[in-house]
Amino acid sequence: MSYSGLIIALDVSKRCTGIAEARPGEVPRFAHVAFGKADDDFFDADARAVGWIADRLYLEPDLTQVRLVIEAPLQRDSTGGSNVGTILQAYALCKVIGGFARRRGVMAITGNVATVRKAFLGRGNLGGEEAKRRAKATCEALGWAPPNLDCADAGALLWWACEKWAPGVMPAVDPLFTGARAA
Numbered sequence: 009m010s011y012s013g014l015i016i017a018l019d020v021s022k023r024c025t026g027i028a029e030a031r032p033g034e035v036p037r038f039a040h041v042a043f044g045k046a047d048d049d050f051f052d053a054d055a056r057a058v059g060w061i062a063d064r065l066y067l068e069p070d071l072t073q074v075r076l077v078i079e080a081p082l083q084r085d086s087t088g089g090s091n092v093g094t095i096l097q098a099y100a101l102c103k104v105i106g107g108f109a110r111r112r113g114v115m116a117i118t119g120n121v122a123t124v125r126k127a128f129l130g131r132g133n134l135g136g137e138e139a140k141r142r143a144k145a146t147c148e149a150l151g152w153a154p155p156n157l158d159c160a161d162a163g164a165l166l167w168w169a170c171e172k173w174a175p176g177v178m179p180a181v182d183p184l185f186t187g188a189r190a191a
Contacts, residue, residue, distance in 0.1 A: 010174035013073035016064070017119075017166035019158050020078055020101045022053045022094075026158030028166040032174035036152055036166050038159040043101060053097060054104045061105045065112055076109045077169040078102050079161065080118035119165050127171065128164040128181055150179050 012031055019026035022044030030036040041060060044053040068074050081098035106116040126132030129142050137157075144160035147153075154160040170178045 010177065011075070012174065013075060014068065015166055015169050015173070016074065016076050017162045017169055018076070018078045018105065019161035019165060020057075020081070020098065020105065021158065022097050022101065024156065024158045025057075025101075026154070026156065026160070026162035028154070028159060028162035030166060030170075032170040032177040036154075036163055038152075038154045038163065040156060040159055044097070054100050057101050058104050058108055061108050065109065065114065071113045074109075074114045075169065075173065076106065076114050076116040077119050077165055078106055078116070079124070079165050080120050082121060119168055124165050124168040127168050130182075146181055150181070 010032065014029060014031055017028045017036075023042055025041050025043060027039040027041065028036040029039075043056045043060070065071060065074065081095065081102050102118065106118070109116040122132035124132075125134055125139050125143075128146060129139060134142065140157035140161055143164040144154055144157055147160050147163040152163055154163050167178050167181065
């Protein structure tokens with residue numbers, strides 16, 4: 009039997025974390041949150057992230073019916089460089105959110121960026137900005153309305169998780185069907 013509970017998908021970053029939530033087969037609800045601020049020290053964004061996931065999970069009556077999927081952090085920052093502080097922050101955010109969720113009994117996993125993009129876009133080796141634009145175009149072709157590129161990435165992750173836990177329930181994303189060949 010396929011999974012029918014809530015899936016929360018996160019494209020985590022300090023500046024703008026994209027969020028997509030839905031049960032398999034539903035149109036996702038999108039949101040975004042900034043965990044970081046300009047004058048933060050090393051722990052401030054992590055503290056906000058823990059507060060956010062604690063508040064979000066508090067709203068759910070049965071945490072055994074919630075699954076969390078977080079885009080696995082990359083070994084480089086969003087510009088393609090390797091800023092150690094940015095990379096450490098991405099890992100820290102992923103770990104504190106996922107760790108808190110697991111402690112509360114929520115299944116929490118990471119989704120590999122290339123694997124998700126290959127499933128949702130047909131190619132796993134696209135550059136970050138191009139992949140995000142194509143993800144947004146694909147989401148829109150499905151009738152979803154992500155407000156920004158980070159939410160579109162979260163939408164791709166949500167679609168991938170739904171296919172993993174409830175295969176065939178989500179709409180097909182083949183470019184022939186969505187019309188989202190080029191973005």
